[in-house]
Amino acid sequence: MGRGSAHRVLIFIILASLCALIPRAAYPAAYEASTLHNAVSRSETVQGLFEERWNAILAGNRFFDLYGRINWIPDFKVNTVTMTGEKRTVPMTLVRTYGSLSLIFRADQDSPADYTGPADTPADAGMPTPRSPPARGDGFGLGFTATGFHYGLTRQTTIDRGAAGSETVTDYKYSQFFDDVFALSLLYRPYFHVHGGVIVNNQIDPNDDGTMDYTNSSELATRWFVSSELFDFLIGTATALGDEVESFSMELALTELVSLATGPVGRSAPRFTLIIRRTALYNDEPYDPVWVRSATARDGTTGKDVNLADGLKERAALYILGLLVKENWRERWFFEAYAEGQRPTERLISKTTEERIDVPPLREARASLGYNFFAEAGGKLSTFKMILSGGASRYWDTAAPLHRQRGGSYVLYGGFGSLRIEAPWIGMELRASYNHSVELRRLIECAQKAVLEGSFFASF
Amino acid sequence: MNGRRIFVIFTFCTSALVFSLTGCSYTMDFIESAITARSSFSIDAEYNPATHAVDIRWKEGGDSGAFAGFEIYITEQANNEYADYVAAAAGYDLHSTSLPGGLTFHEDTSLRHNYTRSYSHGVNVLAGHGNAYFYRVGVINWDEEDPSKRTPANGYTDPSTDYIAKTNIDKISGYVMVVIP
Numbered sequence: 181m182g183r184g185s186a187h188r189v190l191i192f193i194i195l196a197s198l199c200a201l202i203p204r205a206a207y208p209a210a211y212e213a214s215t216l217h218n219a220v221s222r223s224e225t226v227q228g229l230f231e232e233r234w235n236a237i238l239a240g241n242r243f244f245d246l247y248g249r250i251n252w253i254p255d256f257k258v259n260t261v262t263m264t265g266e267k268r269t270v271p272m273t274l275v276r277t278y279g280s281l282s283l284i285f286r287a288d289q290d291s292p293a294d295y296t297g298p299a300d301t302p303a304d305a306g307m308p309t310p311r312s313p314p315a316r317g318d319g320f321g322l323g324f325t326a327t328g329f330h331y332g333l334t335r336q337t338t339i340d341r342g343a344a345g346s347e348t349v350t351d352y353k354y355s356q357f358f359d360d361v362f363a364l365s366l367l368y369r370p371y372f373h374v375h376g377g378v379i380v381n382n383q384i385d386p387n388d389d390g391t392m393d394y395t396n397s398s399e400l401a402t403r404w405f406v407s408s409e410l411f412d413f414l415i416g417t418a419t420a421l422g423d424e425v426e427s428f429s430m431e432l433a434l435t436e437l438v439s440l441a442t443g444p445v446g447r448s449a450p451r452f453t454l455i456i457r458r459t460a461l462y463n464d465e466p467y468d469p470v471w472v473r474s475a476t477a478r479d480g481t482t483g484k485d486v487n488l489a490d491g492l493k494e495r496a497a498l499y500i501l502g503l504l505v506k507e508n509w510r511e512r513w514f515f516e517a518y519a520e521g522q523r524p525t526e527r528l529i530s531k532t533t534e535e536r537i538d539v540p541p542l543r544e545a546r547a548s549l550g551y552n553f554f555a556e557a558g559g560k561l562s563t564f565k566m567i568l569s570g571g572a573s574r575y576w577d578t579a580a581p582l583h584r585q586r587g588g589s590y591v592l593y594g595g596f597g598s599l600r601i602e603a604p605w606i607g608m609e610l611r612a613s614y615n616h617s618v619e620l621r622r623l624i625e626c627a628q629k630a631v632l633e634g635s636f637f638a639s640f
Numbered sequence: 641m642n643g644r645r646i647f648v649i650f651t652f653c654t655s656a657l658v659f660s661l662t663g664c665s666y667t668m669d670f671i672e673s674a675i676t677a678r679s680s681f682s683i684d685a686e687y688n689p690a691t692h693a694v695d696i697r698w699k700e701g702g703d704s705g706a707f708a709g710f711e712i713y714i715t716e717q718a719n720n721e722y723a724d725y726v727a728a729a730a731g732y733d734l735h736s737t738s739l740p741g742g743l744t745f746h747e748d749t750s751l752r753h754n755y756t757r758s759y760s761h762g763v764n765v766l767a768g769h770g771n772a773y774f775y776r777v778g779v780i781n782w783d784e785e786d787p788s789k790r791t792p793a794n795g796y797t798d799p800s801t802d803y804i805a806k807t808n809i810d811k812i813s814g815y816v817m818v819v820i821p
Contacts, residue, residue, distance in 0.1 A: 280664055341730075
């Protein structure tokens with residue numbers, strides 16, 4: 181079997197494996213918005229962050245990657261009943277922290293001196309002669325990644341120490357969520373790579389006094405996930421709880437696909453990616469902002485409420501079709517735009533008005549532009565980068581009216597600004613956003629709230 | 641297989657094992673909680689009608705080298721779980737003035753010692769209203785954690801003034817509600 185035939189067989193096997201998952205897609209008991217208590221949505225978020233990090237690892241052919249991110253949403257108002265029995269609206273801080281460690285072992289790490297090739301002269305016969313090793317990053321590799329995402333509410337208090345000044349301290353408030361990914365990765369660059377592993381979702385309730393014991397788990401679940409990329413143009417991802425696939429998506433990198441026929445595409449050529457996703461978002465759960473099909477159950481008599489029996493709950497999925505465009509112009513300008521269409525499989529009824537929601541075809545649209553102050557002439561890869569970015573977005577969500585602080589529209593307009601500094605092996609980023617779709621997608625509860633974020637990485 | 645490859649494989653397996661036994665989410669939470677001074681230990685407190693005092697007990701101690709003392713905090717307002725706190729007692733006089741209900745600050749030398757695990761806070765002036773107050777305990781460290789460097793040459797000349805100017809809260813307890821009848 182020739183090399184080309186072997187590649188075609190490999191492609192068929194992988195595509196067949198991915199397609200085999202589609203008919204078994206089941207409806208998760210989850211809703212994308214109101215994500216604080218939604219383990220499926222949180223799993224998708226941590227998995228997305230896992231893939232985001234691996235994209236950076238593969239792009240830079242890294243062997244080690246350490247990444248951390250802390251995200252604060254201050255002034256997160258919570259209606260609560262105090263220990264003295266008083267109803268009060270208390271400003272808290274929603275804290276989200278993310279950490280990742282990846283170790284990659286490549287099988288072809290011999291130094292150039294270890295390679296031998298045909299002797300240049302008879303006198304050199306039998307002597308090791310250096311020849312060009314494979315391009316850096318090609319060949320087999322094995323990776324291990326531990327990724328974790330924590331979020332929960334905290335409450336800040338000031339302590340007046342008299343003449344010694346004031347200091348602030350914080351307490352845990354309400355349930356804390358810890359989602360961890362442990363994954364093994366098999367690489368065979370540049371042909372494919374596969375990630376597989378578990379997502380552990382842990383919910384921990386803090387003590388009444390604001391402290392927390394990591395061993396005091398109130399809810400623990402384990403999900404499996406698999407993600408694969410083929411020839412840099414086809415990415416398939418699936419997450420399963422037990423034997424039910426909860427989420428499934430496919431991405432088709434159109435530019436890379438075209439390059440298979442036309443040859444390598446220059447770095448400055450725009451990258452187009454088509455994204456197809458099917459997510460079962462609407463399940464008549466208490467935390468869902470909508471009812472599926474009707475506010476009355478299928479028996480025709482039972483009105484739907486928070487106590488609706490599982491047997492009467494109806495389900496609906498959301499199909500999403502998105503197009504992502506990225507442009508890197510000479511390592512100086514970075515442009516990105518994304519638009520996403522949607523179509524639910526059933527009528528959606530607002531729990532607030534009990535009227536049908538007119539779901540528009542456009543769910544999300546965003547664009548951003550970044551400028552690298554340290555770009556080198558001629559578009560060469562720069563050792564140091566300082567990228568100032570900004571962007572705007574429009575996002576539609578059925579839960580937006582519930583979580584926004586002003587108005588009742590389903591649409592939220594927002595934006596972000598960020599500064600990213602990269603040096604050899606290390607980097608950091610500061611980011612501030614308001615109503616930006618990337619944050620709203622992860623947590624609709626941050627609607628009309630400022631989000632502050634700091635991150636760092638060490639990668640080589 | 642050369643030695644370099646053996647070392648790489650060993651490092652890979654060891655690191656993978658270590659991180660598989662923990663989770664990055666907990667590590668990042670620990671880092672963030674250290675940055676924002678998260679409450680880290682629990683205390684007990686209850687009103688003692690015989691002494692008209694609130695008896696407070698804890699099990700947490702400080703780092704022996706950096707330890708400067710314990711401080712007792714009380715909410716500035718009655719019946720408010722989310723009120724700010726003010727120092728009610730410490731090993732040195734903090735000159736606290738915003739104490740609730742006519743309370744005065746207590747300087748108690750027992751709070752200077754790392755072996756202290758209880759304190760009785762006199763609240764006679766607060767009695768008779770049935771109000772609830774919330775208490776915390778702080779473990780205080782010297783800014784200079786190395787005892788050998790806390791010298792006059794480095795500005796450490798008088799413990800009472802140094803305590804005010806050169807200490808910080810190292811650990812803070814959770815809060816406990818005490819109803820003072």
